[in-house]
Amino acid sequence: MSVHVGEAASALPFPEAAKKLVANSQLRRNVRHATNVIRTKRGRVVAEMDDWEQLRDAGKAIKDHTLAHLDEYLLQFEAACTKAGGQVHWARDADEANRIIVDLVKRYGSDEVIKVKTMTSDETRLNVALEAAGITPFETDLADLIVQLGEDKPSHIVVPALHRNRMEIRELFMGKMGLDTLGYQPEDLAAAARNYLRERFLRVKVGISGANYLIAETGSVVVVESEGNGRMCLTLPDVLISIVGVEKVIPRFEDLEVYLQLLPRSATGERMNPYNSIWTGVTPGDGPQAFHIVLLDNGRTKVLADPESRETLDCIRCGACLNACPVYRQTGGHAYGSVYAGPIGAILTPQLQSMEHSQTLPYASSLCGACYEVCPVKINIPEILIHLRTKVVDSGHAPLAERLAMKGAAFAMSKASRLSLAHAFARLGQWPFNDDGKLDNLPGLLAGWTEFRDLDAIPAESFREWWSKR
């Protein structure tokens, strides 16, 4: 079994990737604008809910409860879905899921598929597998289409193309859609996407989706969306294949009332997103007459195995933590080297990969707590970041200079007398860099600090020295 999360295993370390991205002023402008808009809208519609905290508590409790009984609920879902005419497949990792889907598409004799936004398929790199098998995938979500046509990568889990502005998109569409003229208003660009995709929606025989929720009790599947491309992919093809992480199951239909309130307000700042589709197996005479669902592990059960961080699996992919994150707001999503960006990406990607890759991600946070504050299912992301940092250190992967500095500091702090000695040494050590009371050009670990900031020279007398003379 081999877990991979997009191309995260070969991504640049976060600080290096971020260095390039923060230098891109257009990108920073685009990201800042988009996150500001959603944050403002979210703030407004969350504030009008008197019972928001109670909804969050329920949302978290339902997920935690489900994880404690995950096998039972998955089996219940499997039975109900199968009874309703669906076919359930299980995949241990990304490659297996891709293989199942490619085989299915071939079995139904299609060489093209229409896809509605599924991050899980980005995680498994399904499009690459489909193309390798001679099957053309058409992304139909506007942002995904922009990413696909631009041979780009998603940079946000809800609005994957937020790093592109209208002029960049216009140029891309004109080139890839073969248009001689095209306006630059968002309406014009959306209309171009509608025209481009319309014929494909009506023609292509296999649809591929993800899912926001699986309902164990009824075997129903739920997809939350805005543009109607989801409904097209879920309704018009003869065959529908959904790829879904095992953590997406919830026990009862009733539980959905909690998430249908939490998710739209957190994700896009709407009271309700334009469309939700809920279907149960196959309905004769309505929609696809063959329905397959692939339940994916790909590292999720390893996340589940760690009691200190398993709540990572509670995530409903609303993206609120990205919009709130001051780090994400500077770098955008590409710095995270994964289909999952921002705070949730910083905890999810390394865990899925068993902490073998992406070890700089747990450090891509100032621990300011803004993510935890907005998370609709109250995932304590800062706490989990710290836990994962411990794993990095304990596995011996922290940089040597840092380990030495930390050991040195720990030694000095372990006794007040040693601390006084350390003060004296530091004061002595700083003199070559002391420029009139300011340190402005330090070496080693602190070089990054003094590249952008001065540091006050260490005062001649520490507090404890002052006190002892009192």
Place this chain on the structure above:
Amino acid sequence: MVISLFITCYNDALFPQTGQAVVTVLERLGHTVEFRAAQTCCGQMHYNTGYRHDSYTLLRQFLEVFADAEVIVCPSSSCVAMIRDHYPKMAEQLNDPALQARVAAILPRIFEFSELLTDKLGLTDVGAFYPHSVTLHASCHGLRSLHLGSKPADLLKQVKGLTLIELPDADQCCGFGGTFAVKNPDVSAAMLSDKLQCVLGTNAEACAGADNSCLMHIGGALSRQRTGVRTVHLAEILASTEKSS
């Protein structure tokens, strides 16, 4: 009241004037301040960076030093947050019920400086005089962990001569984040430059706060860019009187 000062390791070495200010304010209010010389550090830097085992030692040491202190004050919101948010969990990780009990016993006696004045002592006016325009940086730990809310501002509003100017985007992190600023210098600098724009936009003479670690970060850039704006800890403003200034 006898109040035991937990100065914190970095204030001890780098910002002794903050500790002196705390002593000045509390003594002026008629309290006795004690300083237990065996104290060192709360362990925040080690814990947050992933050196959990080193921080366990510091936790035990903290409990040892302050076990019988009646009231403990600390002029650093992030260190208080470390103790309040993480010590219970750390004691649990160590699977040591006795330690857990000692942590639980000490928590109600620890106060961040502005908490001590407003909550414990019930004061907002401490008789300070500071004839300058000041803006206030909230600090993430003060805001989201300690929920200081308006406490620091309430104190500043009672300072004679002081003009308080609201800081836009006050809930945004300054980009310090302890070792974050060292491990991710470019992102940290980008966050800092946003914060600086807000601070400079207020036209205040000084940027105040309840945590010198953020202020060291903001102040370092204000200094590097020769802005002429300084940073100052809340305690130092409150220590200042018509006589002393």
Place this chain on the structure above:
Amino acid sequence: MVVQAMTSREAVLANIRAAKGGPADESIPRLYSASVDLSPAEVVEQFADRLHDYNATVHHCTVDAIPATIAGILQTRQKTGLLIPSGLPPEWLPADYAFRRDEGLSYADLDASQGVLTACDVAIALTGTIVIGHSPAQGRRALTLVPDYHLCIVRLDQLVATVPEGMRRMAALLPAPLTTISGPSATSDIEMIRVKGVHGPRTLEVILVG
């Protein structure tokens, strides 16, 4: 193939059983509000308000006036007729317009139509949501999806105030497929500017009856 599938299923389940903790706290706090304190008139007003927010046009009429209201709308929109699901009450339809029942129309037919007229099952005021359970008065899912114009008739007894109230009614419709519609299709994918009308019907119009 079958053997392989069984293996993965057992492997994933075994992983889960090894990984999951003991039973978590079994009580789920449901302290959020299932209902609100609004008069029926206020609920109707809120529903209409939300629909306006979504740029959907809203009409009010009595049961008897349904045909006349539909006729007025079609006249304003310069339409000569609409598609209808097989079970739509015939007494709703005004004379002089061409209504075509969906009895296995092709997608191309749906695409080329002037729009569709349907009923609904549930409506939720707080979020301006219409729920379609795809019963005979609403037709299969494609019927309310492919046409560019959707005229929907909502009876006041179908209207509830909150999402939990709406969900209780939706549960009774299962296992039928359910579609919730809150305004016309929309995207904010380009510079976060809301563009209404992408792939689903670009125009949604609602008649509130009762």
